[in-house]
Amino acid sequence: GQNIDQPTEMTATEGAIVQINCTYQTSGFNGLFWYQQHAGEAPTFLSYNVLDGLEEKGRFSSFLSRSKGYSYLLLKELQMKDSASYLCAVNPDSWGKFQFGAGTQVVVTP
Amino acid sequence: DVKVTQSSRYLVKRTGEKVFLECVQDMDHENMFWYRQDPGLGLRLIYFSYDVKMKEKGDIPEGYSVSREKKERFSLILESASTNQTSMYLCASVRQGEGNTIYFGEGSWLTVV
Numbered sequence: 001g002q003n004i005d006q007p008t009e010m011t012a013t014e015g016a017i018v019q020i021n022c023t024y025q026t027s028g029f030n031g032l033f034w035y036q037q038h039a040g041e042a043p044t045f046l047s048y049n050v051l052d053g054l055e056e057k058g059r060f061s062s063f064l065s066r067s068k069g070y071s072y073l074l075l076k077e078l079q080m081k082d083s084a085s086y087l088c089a090v091n092p093d094s095w096g097k098f099q100f101g102a103g104t105q106v107v108v109t110p
Numbered sequence: 111d112v113k114v115t116q117s118s119r120y121l122v123k124r125t126g127e128k129v130f131l132e133c134v135q136d137m138d139h140e141n142m143f144w145y146r147q148d149p150g151l152g153l154r155l156i157y158f159s160y161d162v163k164m165k166e167k168g169d170i171p172e173g174y175s176v177s178r179e180k181k182e183r184f185s186l187i188l189e190s191a192s193t194n195q196t197s198m199y200l201c202a203s204v205r206q207g208e209g210n211t212i213y214f215g216e217g218s219w220l221t222v223v
Contacts (some may be wrong), residue, residue: 008150033211042200042214043153087153090211096141096204097161098212102152 004101006088011107012078020073020104022088030094033041034062034073035087037103047073075106083108113137116215118200123222129188131218133201141204142184143168143212144176146197153200159184160206191222 004024007046024032031050036042049055049064049071061074075082085103092099117132135142143158145168155168165176173195177185184203188195194203201215 040217042216044214045211048211091210091212094207096171096206096212097143097155097158098204100153102150 002072004088004090004099005106006086006101006104008102009105009107011109013079013109014078016078018075018078018106020086020088020106021038022071022073022101023041024069024088024089024090024099026092026099028043029066030046030091031087032064032071033091033098034060034071035089037085037087039084046086078108080110084107111214113136114201114203114213114215116199116218118218119216120219121221122186122199123191123220125192125222127191127222129191129220131186131188131199131201131220133183133184133215135184135201135203135213136182137203137205137213138181139203139213140206142178143202143204144174144184144186145200146170147200147217148197156186156199188220189219193222196220196222 006022034046037043047062054063059076064071085105087103088101089098114135123129144156145153147153154191159165159178159212177188199218202212204212
């Protein structure tokens with residue numbers, strides 16, 4: 001079967017760093033994506049990894065190890081507006097039938 | 111700008127009613143999807159479509175049907191709404207090919223009473 005696991009909730013202080021881990025087992029692999037979703041809103045695209053290694057985009061970085069079926073999203077210099085749910089998703093093929101994790105709720109405290 | 115538009119943001123329907131959720135994308139994407147999102151369960155795929163008039167069942171199709179008469183429009187139909195279909199419904203589209211991200215509509219909050 002297909003499985004994507006990520007922690008349910010993480011809490012961190014404003015200005016700190018938080019790392020959200022994601023492990024996956026899918027029938028195929030055509031890229032791993034991270035999305036941010038604020039309460040009551042649609043998910044929005046944050047990052048994409050298809051090769052092993054680290055992709056950096058400002059305060060957000062995402063890492064992938066395909067051999068381990070593992071990714072993480074690193075959020076640096078946390079701001080209050082970063083409080084949201086973060087979804088790990090795998091695109092298993094070129095047809096775009098994404099598989100999503102249940103999401104990690106990040107709570108940023110003052 | 112990329113846009114996926116869901117016509118209804120908030121709906122309240124009675125048990126047994128027929129419900130239509132409409133979705134339109136302006137990106138000429140081939141693939142369109144309907145998900146529902148429930149707390150603790152994440153996004154679950156209901157139906158998807160790779161082309162006009164084509165549809166395939168996702169993971170939880172029971173109680174739902176879809177229609178894709180035009181490339182830009184993908185409709186989700188609840189033939190007889192039930193209270194366990196109270197949820198947030200997300201429409202999405204993707205361009206076929208590698209490395210393409212999925213784009214979501216704003217979501218439709220459906221309450222069945």
